Amino acid sequence: MPPPVRLVLAEMTAGAGLVLGMLLLAVAVAGGLAMVPPEAGPSWSNPFNLALTGLMVVGPLCAGGVAWLVRDYRVRGIGALAASTNRGTAGGALPRLAAACAWAGLAYLVLLGLFTARTAHRGAPAGAPLLLALLAAGFLAACAALGWATGTLSEARAAGPLLAGALFTLVRVGASGDGWARPLVPVNPDLVYRPFLQPHVRLVWIQVVVLAAITALGLSVLLGRGRRRRLTGLAGAVVLAAAVFALSRTDPAPTEIRGAPAHPVCAGDPVPVCLRPENAELLPGSERALAAASAALAPYLAVPVRFSEPGIERRVASGPGIYVPPAGPGDPLAFQAAALAAILPPPCPPPSRHGPAAMSYGDLMTWAEARVNGRAGVPPYALGRVAPVLGMDLDRQRSWVRRHLATSCAG
């Protein structure tokens, strides 16, 4: 075994390194079991996003642990010993840093394994979900660099725990915030990826650059007082400023629609519908629901002639003919709701929060349900609003639909 590997293993399996490792693994196992993966259909992005969310605790703990280990290294005089060698003070601390990072990486893999085992996915992950793993690595590297800098600058025992607490608070508050600065925090605890969604690639790359700049700024503290330190610090600051500027010019939505699959699964009788291959089991239910809804609504409005999941024919999340299948094959009503939304999409995305507009769109969907299933399936409180419409003749119902589609766009 190469000597550096033996040194890192020795640091991982004894003393503070071992304690930190056990703590990180315990947090990862507890977090991995406590967090419930969403039932959103097959997606590789969800387990990667959940594992990244788990780093909200693992990352700050790693930062605090590194600060503690580096402080210990200096207080024991080992840093002074290393300064008298060609490895230097910073180089001498590398085995400790590597041990902490290895434990944090293992904790991430535990999180990822637990979520992957409990989340539906198909085939190998594509590039976009794997970017979240790069983001996770960048986050851990930035945390470790901040820990290293803190341990170098302060010999106070409380420095490590304080850093961990401050980082956790910053990430937690930032993750629940809003506005252009929100993407500075690389964690999205409330995000759910439907099968047609993937991480916003450009945004994730900028986040990776932000984390790299923070890492460089942290490491500049270690480079003594010379030109190398100033250059590294300056480069980190410039890159950080550029990345923040780029963030402010980027769509802050954390997701985007995936590109078209090479081989979508399609059915064409009587209504053509195409789904992503990982949703193949949803095809029969989708076909049935779309056929029934199309047949029932065709006399009253223009029904799309073909349907497909977002990204297969058009890279939009909703619109006429854009069909978002339910998460699983078990619930026929879910297929019906998905079919109605594909025929009668909210005409003004994003869905209006304007009261009358939302009510108008709700009435329209209730009417559509009643047209497909008959009045029996409509709840009594909603039936009262649309029952008179259902009794009208064909032309008046058509004009009612047109009017309501226009109103639901008013907000």
Place this chain on the structure above:
Amino acid sequence: MPADPAPLLPPLVTARHAACRHDRHRGLLDADFTAAGRALGVLGPPRSGKSTLLALLTGSRRPTGGSLRVTGLDPALPAERRRLREVIGYVPEAMTVPPACTVGQFLRYVGWLRGVPAAQLPAAIADSLLVTDLTELRDRPVRTLSTGMRQRVLLAQALVNRPSVVVLDSPTVMLDPEQRSRFLARLVSLRGRCAVVLATPLVQSVAAVCDEVVVLAAGRTVFSGTTTDLAGGTDLADGYRRVLAAAHR
């Protein structure tokens, strides 16, 4: 104590107005001496610049003024500083070994720090353990060792690269008198293998080990010569006090 010069080798330390200032009044302001023997003591009260001088001797810091050579190597020059760091062993002040690691693990770590080639490391570790009588304790965690044994571990780490000079900063301060005398006897026996530079506030330690001595006060050399010269026919401690008193006047 008789001097044991090595005439074919360069002097152990040559300092010509060497300085390493933390600010205008702190640090090492003016070190000017030559030590040609096998064991140099560095005496001085707290904040006299002893640790800064040792940082220069070990290549940890670079002089901000004057010149300095250790076994002929100039730590101000990058190539010679690299070479110096390979031939130096160092026991920093108040250093402690992480209690959870074993003696062997710590020596392996220091061997890696010193750049000892992997193929030579096992033999180098075995040798340093043998010299410090720690062979039996190689796999023992440091937390199970007594204070005296831990101090021997610190000495063993300083020998792991088979150095030509071992620099020790106040290594006996934490030891009781019996442990201290045993440790000093071990340093005396080391002089056959390598030169020793011992910085300490304890005059007796210098008297037991060193043949030459430098006294620092307020960052400046106030005496350099043999221990016999410092004693001036009396006790070494008296001579040291006289030199310090003269420096303060």
